[in-house]
Amino acid sequence: MNSTKDLGEQLAKVCLETASRDNATYADIRLVNTVIETVSMINENPASEESNDLGAGIRVLYQNTGWGFASTDEVDPENIRETTRKALSLARGAAKIGSKITLAKEPTHVASWESPRKKDSLTVPTETKFEVLKDATGRMKAEGVVARRGQIISTKIEKYFANSEGSRIYQDIAQTGAQIVVAAKGPSGIQRRSEQQYALEGYELIDGMDLPGKAPAMTKEVLELTRAQGLKEGRSDVIISADQLGLQVHESCGHPIELDRVLGYEANFAGRSFLTPDQLGKLQYGSEHVNIVMDATLAHGQGLGTFAYDDEGVESQRKYAIRKGKFVGYLMSRGTSQSVGEPRSNGCMRADTYQLPIIRMTNVSLEPGDWDYDELIEDTKDGILMVANYGWSIDQKRYNFQFNCEKGYRIKNGSLEGMIMGPGYSGITPEFWNACDAVCNEKSWTLWGTPNCGKGQPQQVMGTGHGASPSRFRNIRVFGAS
Amino acid sequence: MSQSLQKQIPLTERGHRVFDMVRKFARGAQEIEISLISTTGEYLRFGNNELGQSQFTKNRTLSVRLSSGKKQARTTTGRLEESFIQKAVEKAVSQLKTSPEDPDYLPMLEQQSYQTVSRYHTRTVEESAETKAGYVGRAIERARDNKLLASGVLGTSVDEGLIINTSGLESHYRGTGGYFSLTMDADNGNQTGYALSTFADITELDARKVSETALERAKLNKAQTEVQPGKFDVVIDPHAWSEMLFFFIVSASAGYSPDFGTRQYKEGRSYLSGRIGEKIMGENVILEDDVYHPLQMGPPFDGEGYPKSKLTLVENGELRSLASSRISAHRYQDAKATGHELPLPNPLGETPTNLVIRGKGPTKTTEDLVEELDKGLLLTRLWYIREVEPRTKTLTGMTRDGTFLVENGEIKRPVKNLRFNQSLLELFNNIEKFTEPVRNTSFTGAAVLEPGVLAKDFNFTSVSPF
Structure with a gap:
């Protein structure tokens, strides 16, 4: 017997009956049980924390015109009834200043789903995780090193969803992630090298990352960076590593295809988008080599944007956002898809326990191309290889971006030469993606996890996935940290 | 509805009950600290001249820190029933045994005295959703009158926290806050203006001024x-x-x-x-x-x-x-x-x-x-x-x-x-x-x-x- 599922069924009955009795057009409830363990080391100082949270979020539509949402951590029938009424009260208020909302049709789903994992990360002893981090950070000790950091995060989310249309969905999701960072101080100030990955996996992710094995090379690199040359401002061909390109996809494609921001609902904070509906099917967003999918299905990989059903009960799907460079699709919800002529949502509504679901990225990924990585380097006469993100910034319509990386290499006549400290590149989104002339194949393609995407007011943090392989872009503006 | 309609046991009273339970289960711990945090918020969020994303949130968090020698462990739970507290404390006890020593560990603090700060304003707590919706409604009206779209959020929150430990410390804080963030725009954001006001006491909020500032800037920014x-x-x-x-x-x-x-x-x-x-x-x-x-x-x-x-x-x-x-x-x-x-x-x-x-x-x-x-x-x-x-x-x-x-x-x-x-x-x-x-x-x-x-x-x- 599963207690979150059983409790969810019991509370859903109370919520949906209350909403129906008070004439709600539609209602749904999510009961979410989250356990997160964080184990950290910074230099010689350890810290660990395990948190367990159980709460419910209730969403109500009144007279097809106003949404109301209320959440509570007191998950008993009486409080759920009260919380449903609070959501209804807000929905009635919203209905006075709203316009008609039509929910796209979605089949009724009654399902249970457990994400795959080989080794439950929460049952791996905390002591084992400390040993891995102590080993990794211990191997970073060297003259000039000022910070040695490591962190392992293990998450289990049980989610029960029910709506007034009859869907009843239970999902058990396991996510694991880790990051190690080494910082050193030298003539060029403090430099950093880091490695991280977050995925829909168990502890096998940490075993596979071999954090202690990576630490010595990272330490050598960061010490080299403190003495490395910067990069002069100018224009150059660039090859962008898969991890950095994953973030580029996130910022310059994933966000502008969120249909809620396109329609103006995020204008005050996250902003709007240059990808307006009149561009759909017409704009040549990138070159013919650029194919970007929105894919929450397991077939795409075990990313932070992988699930079976989204937070309004829509089944996970795979759709193209960019096909052969052309802009063809949005991340959508049941309340927005019909505004761009789509009869069904593609399942992108996500939320944390206590907040209203909003449109979020799932796995938004650049599909692999044809090039072997070594061949791509060999084919590049004069360029810069950009590796590992340091900083990222983009305007509110997602045109003007700037990324800074931890390290880079000069490419001369098909070979990597000296290391570059803090290289950066910038551009305008469609110009940049149209300058892409080569994408590496599946051998160098990785589905990266971004655990900290912020959106909404109050801000919600969500994990997203971004597959990418190293790719080349011609004649890009580059510069370096001074 | 206002945030004051919740039935609540005072946090300090609940905190002492919880602390007693934690002590009961924290076998082997030399020192115990709990921190109990309660947050409620009401957010009227609007976009495209519609009040589309209103939400009320409430949650509490109990965090337990145990120590033994130079070892310490922390667990956190959102459930305050005894069985969940027991589970959280037992997890901390188990982690305490295997945690590495913290070279910087110091014994927990004894009772302290604090300079008083007065940051809890009942008017913020009791202001009705209807009144707040009125502020938002007038901003939307001003935007509509000027062929603009209003979007933003009017949020209010109540934060309360309590720390108690076995050395006799008891620290309590309660405060209110809020903000009105407003954008008025047109032409897919090619014309846009922004204004923000924050407050602890909602009577500090001049919603009209926020609306007029955003409007004036949007009119200019074209x-x-x-x-x-x-x-x-x-x-x-x-x-x-x-x-x-x-x-x-x-x-x-x-x-x-x-x-x-x-x-x-x-x-x-x-x-x-x-x-x-x-x-x-x-x-x-x-x-x-x-x-x-x-x-x-x-x-x-x-x-x-x-x-x-x-x-x-x-x-x-x-x-x-x-x-x-x-x-x-x-x-x-x-x-x-x-x-x-x-x-x-x-x-x-x-x-x-x-x-x-x-x-x-x-x-x-x-x-x-x-x-x-x-x-x-x-x-x-x-x-x-x-x-x-x-x-x-x-x-x-x-x-x-x-x-x-x-x-x-x-x-x-x-x-x-x-x-x-x-x-x-x-x-x-x-x-x-x-x-x-x-x-x-x-x-x-x-x-x-x-x-x-x-x-x-x-x-x-x-x-x-x-």
């Missing part, structure tokens, strides 16, 4: 033309740059680590390491951490219950002092605790939490600063700011929602958005005039009081197409 990137003298609105100031006290270079703490400074992790006594900015800038400032928010104690002291971090442009804690005072002979510890265990180090930035001498209004600008730009909002280079604190980011060319003290025309790459230390060196500081809420939720400024030579590097 049909922008490009200016060539380069160095411009600028007037920065006091509400425009809180995100920029966040990066003054936090660095990406050591993995997002606070910079103004003694431990980071001494370990060499901070970009300020070795610079105490050095002039790091203009002599007219004063930087303080002052939880007792009347506009500040939050409790008068830190994450382990130690009383917060007021700090002068920078004076006459010189780096004078750092945030500190009991751990630093124990580690370093020249450090004394100032009440800036995060909840323990905390390997990150200390940080200021109540920054107050102000200028020396008489202040002006933003309008005065514009009048005193011969040629330059008025910046009403800076956005998506990240560190480029830590040594000089060079940051990059964008302007948004209204950037205006000013000539001879008058706004001449709106210009397209610009990207900047600007050293914050250099900016602090180039400030000529200040407004009074206002309360901003940065994206981390910490309160920063910051002034508007007139500064020379702000470095813009590229332009956006809108």
